[in-house]
Amino acid sequence: MNVFLDFEKPVAELEGKIKELRHLSDGSEVNVGEEISRLQAKAETTLRQIYGKLTPWQRIQVARHPERPHFSDYVTALIEDFVPLAGDRTFGDDRALLGGLGRFRGRSVMVLGQEKGSGTEGRVKHNFGMAQPEGYRKAVRLMEMADRFRMPILTFVDTAGAYPGVGAEQRGQSEAIARSIEACLRVDVPLIAVIIGEGGSGGAIAIATGDRVLMMEHSVYSVISPEGCASILWRSADKARDAAEALRLTAEDLKELKVIDRVVPEPLGGAHRKPDDAVRSLGDAIAETLAEIENEGAPSRRLARREKFLAIGTALA
């Protein structure tokens, strides 16, 4: 059931041993409790060592981990009375980008985000979280509605990128993304964007132009995938590791570049190990951020957001 990443192998071995011991001790008189707790301690130390110095390339593996909590997991745990809303009212409904109304810690909000799906069937159904123009047009519709009803907007970003297909191009993928960014910039209600897994280029910024942008500790956010960057700049996809280093796509990097506002801590060993803890950690961070925005009392949310984006990059050494 558990998916282990290459660099997690030492932990996988220890956890395998623990499981084995537990199985052996079932119904037997031998007391293995001591041995188990020793192994558990060792597994935790190992995990701490590994996760204490993840390379950017390893970060990407964690950010793409199949068992990492997805949009739907966050919504289920954080949003009460969730009412999913569908369709762009023009062409179709995009199941790669979901959204709807709900209640976050007592107040009405609009939530939207990419859903990568789980299991083969789920992933296909949600097109691996790669949205088409309909998805971004739905996002615009929901953001405008939120603005009308004075509801804060929470977006959850998790996509390798917008879908590169013939139909998507035909129906105006570029225009749809541009309009979605424009809608983010136009609304006068608080907009909090969270990169929960992968923040892939234009497909991500389309819903991430927020008053505050948060990143889960092991998420990544980049203008291009390291694989794509390597094949263009190094002319070799094998250089993806080098590209991952050069692109500065980890949460700490982006915080340092002042592109994001807050890094949300994940449980030891990544959100996939203790999804409930990860979700709770993000819930608290969102609540605090929302309060922070509202305490700011900016006369115009829209203009404050604009100033924020105008300032990005200009003050770097």
Added chain:
Amino acid sequence: MNWLTNFVRPRIQAIVRTRETPDNLWTKCPSCGQMVFHRDLAQNQFVCTNCGHHLRIGPNERFERLFDNGTHTRVPVPAVPADPLKFRDTKRYSDRLKDTRAKTGEEEAVVVAEGTIGGRATVMAVQNFAFMGGSMGLAAGEALIAGARRAVANGAAFIVFSAAGGARMQEGILSLMQMPRSIIAVELMHEARLPYIVVLTDPTTGGVTASYAMLGDVALAEPGALIGFAGPRVIEDTIREQLPEGFQRAEYLLEHGMIDMVVHRHRLRDTLVKLVTLMVPEERAGAAD
């Protein structure tokens, strides 16, 4: 064989080329392969005299051809942090920038100028494909914002020529941030109720298309220009779909309702004059002065 083809042949070609065309007198049309006398090509606004293909041209050719009497002045663009990521691929980004600046004589990929078109104050920004593929980084974003601000201050129209492979990857996430930043420039125009006209030229792809290039009040495109979000190779490689004939070309976008018209370069100035004079009424143009 490799040594011969990779090393010897280019050297021989280089010698032959310099002897035969010392002043770059002939240009080979990238579409039909015809050798066209450079002066003829320049007179024809770099449209192939044989097949009508629109060759890529730079900011100066645009400014001189499109502003009234070619009269214009450059609009200064605020300096931006250089190489914020200290990026290095097979070459340092800072070296790449230096080389490109020397080669093009321009500071950055987007150049802004102001003048009049049909007597109406106009600011024009041209993305220069010759400058690192026109790619959009901090400087390009800054140039578009400066252009829009100047247009708003002068009650002018803002015409943007897009041409880029997309974002400046060497600036990482900061290049992605130019998508919202350039859209803010568009918003400034909208709020001032001044015309924002985009001319999409070959090629316009990636984050550039998915931001300011697709938000023009009026969107024109040059014939045959490649315009899209994902590049055709990316689509073919990742999706393994057969691409339809003429896919992502200007005419295809027109047919799918994504742009207003495809305009031959010879008729571009007339079209822009008509649009700007229609969209900026005379009384307003007077008041802005």
